[in-house]
Amino acid sequence: MGSRLRELGSGLGYRAELAGVVGEHAGRIDWLEVITEHYLFAPADLREELGELAGRFPVVPHGVEMSIGSAGEVDGVYLDALAALVDEIDAPWFSDHLCFTRTEDVLLGLLAPLPRTRDVARELGRKARRVQDAVGRPFLLENITYYVDLATPLTEAQFIAEVMEHCDCHLLLDLANLDINARNHGFDPLGFLDVIPVERVAQVHLAGGIDGVAGEMSLDSHGAAVPERVWELLDELLSRTAVPATLIERDQNFPDDPAELLADLDRARARLRRPLARDGVADGRA
Numbered sequence: 001m002g003s004r005l006r007e008l009g010s011g012l013g014y015r016a017e018l019a020g021v022v023g024e025h026a027g028r029i030d031w032l033e034v035i036t037e038h039y040l041f042a043p044a045d046l047r048e049e050l051g052e053l054a055g056r057f058p059v060v061p062h063g064v065e066m067s068i069g070s071a072g073e074v075d076g077v078y079l080d081a082l083a084a085l086v087d088e089i090d091a092p093w094f095s096d097h098l099c100f101t102r103t104e105d106v107l108l109g110l111l112a113p114l115p116r117t118r119d120v121a122r123e124l125g126r127k128a129r130r131v132q133d134a135v136g137r138p139f140l141l142e143n144i145t146y147y148v149d150l151a152t153p154l155t156e157a158q159f160i161a162e163v164m165e166h167c168d169c170h171l172l173l174d175l176a177n178l179d180i181n182a183r184n185h186g187f188d189p190l191g192f193l194d195v196i197p198v199e200r201v202a203q204v205h206l207a208g209g210i211d212g213v214a215g216e217m218s219l220d221s222h223g224a225a226v227p228e229r230v231w232e233l234l235d236e237l238l239s240r241t242a243v244p245a246t247l248i249e250r251d252q253n254f255p256d257d258p259a260e261l262l263a264d265l266d267r268a269r270a271r272l273r274r275p276l277a278r279d280g281v282a283d284g285r286a
C-alpha cells in the first residue's frame with residue numbers, strides 16, 4: 001500500500017489568468033498544481049516560467065492527456081517527457097484521471113468514463129503501477145464526472161477501490177466531482193467514502209460547478225466558489241483520515257477580486273490544520 005505523502009497544505013490550480021493573484025498573494029498559497037500538457041512539449045519560455053514557479057512553490061503536474069484507460073500501454077514518449085518534467089521541477093507527485101481521452105485514432109477532447117468491471121480495474125491498476133515506476137514519483141488518480149451512467153457490474157466507488165487493490169498509487173479525490181456525480185446519479189456521497197480506501201487519498205480537489213443544467217443536472221464547470229456541500233464533504237473526509245493536500249480548482253469565470261479565491265484557500269488550510277477527528281466527531285463541531 002502507498003505510504004503517506006508529503007504535507008503540502010492548501011494549494012491553487014495555476015492558470016495564466018491567475019498569475020497576478022499568485023504573484024501578489026504568494027504567502028496565502030502553499031503550493032501550485034499545473035496542467036502537465038501546458039508544459040510537456042512546450043517552448044523554452046514556458047518551461048522557464050514553470051521553473052520560476054517551482055523555485056517559489058512546490059509544483060505538482062496534473063495531466064489530462066495520459067489516457068490511462070485507452071487500450072494498450074501508455075505512450076512511452078509521453079511517459080519519458082513526463083518523467084523529465086517531474087524531475088526538472090522536483091515534483092512531490094503527479095496526477096491524471098481515471099478515464100480515457102483518446103481511441104486509437106481520435107482525440108476525444110474530454111475525460112470519458114470507463115466500463116466499471118473487475119477486469120478493467122485490474123488492467124488499470126497494472127498500468128498505473130507501470131506509469132508510477134516509469135516516472136519514479138507517486139502517481140495519483142482522480143475521479144471524474146460522468147453524465148451518462150452505463151449499467152456496469154461495479155459502482156464507481158467499488159471500481160475505484162478495485163483499481164487501488166491492484167496498485168500502490170494514491171487517490172486524488174475531487175470532492176466537487178463526487179458531489180456532482182452523487183446528485184446527478186442519485187447515490188449517497190458518504191456511502192462512496194465508506195467504500196473507497198480513504199487512507200489512500202493524498203490530495204483533494206475543491207471547486208464550484210453549475211446547477212440546474214437541462215433541468216436537474218449539475219456540471220463541473222470549475223467556475224465558482226466552493227459550495228457548502230463540498231466543504232461538508234471535506235469535513236467528512238477529514239473526520240475519517242488525514243489528507244496531505246487540498247487544491248482550489250478554478251478554470252473559468254475568474255473573479256476580478258481575488259478575495260473569494262483567497263478565502264477558499266484559507267478555509268481549506270484551516271480545515272487541514274484542525275486535529276484529525278475520530279469516530280465522526282471533529283474538534284469544535286458535532
Ligand SMILES: [Fe+2]
Nearest residue numbers: 142174205249
Ligand atoms: Fe478535479
